[in-house]
Amino acid sequence: MGKNYYERLGVPRTAGEKEIKAAYHRLARSLHPDKATSPEERKRVEEEFAVVSQAYNILKDKDKRAAYDKTLDEQQRQVLEGQGSERKSSTADSSAANRPLSGASVEKSRAAVARRAYLRGLQSLSTGDYVKAVEFFEAAIKNKDDEAAYHAKLAQTLLRAKRSFSRAVEAAKTAIQLDPYNVDYRLLLAELYEASGAKSKALETYEEILKWDPTNERAMLALAETRPPSTWQKIVRAIKSFLGRE
Numbered sequence: 001m002g003k004n005y006y007e008r009l010g011v012p013r014t015a016g017e018k019e020i021k022a023a024y025h026r027l028a029r030s031l032h033p034d035k036a037t038s039p040e041e042r043k044r045v046e047e048e049f050a051v052v053s054q055a056y057n058i059l060k061d062k063d064k065r066a067a068y069d070k071t072l073d074e075q076q077r078q079v080l081e082g083q084g085s086e087r088k089s090s091t092a093d094s095s096a097a098n099r100p101l102s103g104a105s106v107e108k109s110r111a112a113v114a115r116r117a118y119l120r121g122l123q124s125l126s127t128g129d130y131v132k133a134v135e136f137f138e139a140a141i142k143n144k145d146d147e148a149a150y151h152a153k154l155a156q157t158l159l160r161a162k163r164s165f166s167r168a169v170e171a172a173k174t175a176i177q178l179d180p181y182n183v184d185y186r187l188l189l190a191e192l193y194e195a196s197g198a199k200s201k202a203l204e205t206y207e208e209i210l211k212w213d214p215t216n217e218r219a220m221l222a223l224a225e226t227r228p229p230s231t232w233q234k235i236v237r238a239i240k241s242f243l244g245r246e
Contacts, residue, residue: 004072005055013069017060024056028180053178057146114144121153130161141171148178152185155192165196183213190222 006013009023031049036042058064121136137154144150152175158168172189179185186209193202206219213219 005059005068008052008055009059013072015059020056020059024052024060025180027052033181054146057178110143114140114142114147114150117143118147118150118153121157125153125157125160130157130163133157134161134163146178148175148182148185151175151178152182152188155188159188159192159195162195165192168192169196181212183209183216186212187216187218190219 006015009015009020009027011019011023015023028049031045031052033042033045033049036045058068117136117139121133121140124130124133124136134154134157137150137157140147140150141154151171155168155171155175158164158171169189169192172185172192175182175185176189186205190202190205190209193199193205203223206222209216209219210223
């Protein structure tokens with residue numbers, strides 16, 4: 001039997017929301033693909049992070065976690081009672097296999113609905129119908145809330161429409177939480193902060209971006225425009241001014 005979601009995150013079943021979140025962020029940092037020394041290791045790290053993200057998305061949600069805990073309890077009960085007759089064991093195994101299949105079937109159906117809504121949202125966005133696009137992206141999120149791209153597109157649409165910056169920021173933050181390695185989502189958040197007048201938060205976000213991507217030109221330019229010139233830069237400017245070159 002493989003590790004359960006709690007074991008994947010390295011926390012006990014009694015762990016609170018903050019402990020689970022802290023464990024996830026710690027693992028996200030340790031599983032950064034840039035730390036891989038070979039393509040094989042990078043693939044392994046990405047696969048491991050996908051499992052960690054799945055575990056976090058389940059355990060951070062109160063209802064999903066409760067349902068998952070029931071599944072763990074049932075599995076434990078079956079292990080403890082595994083000394084029954086062959087027929088009972090066979091029936092229990094069959095029943096245990098069918099329950100997740102039913103749940104998986106429902107999830108697959110909801111994912112398909114979410115995907116269709118997302119594609120229709122992209123179509124509306126391309127024609128400039130932001131109101132419809134927002135409705136479709138919200139529908140996509142409602143049916144599959146663990147897809148980072150859905151949240152990011154909602155944030156981008158609200159930004160273009162100049163509507164509900166608070167909801168847009170929330171969506172962008174969720175996209176980052178679901179896919180912390182995607183720098184574009186962090187740039188989107190910084191742009192939202194700038195559009196809403198939250199300049200200091202925008203700068204903090206650009207600084208955070210450079211921690212993930214030290215060569216990101218957009219973040220460097222944004223910070224360079226706000227930082228005061230160094231003493232050497234001031235001297236160079238003064239000399240140029242004196243010589244009539246500026």
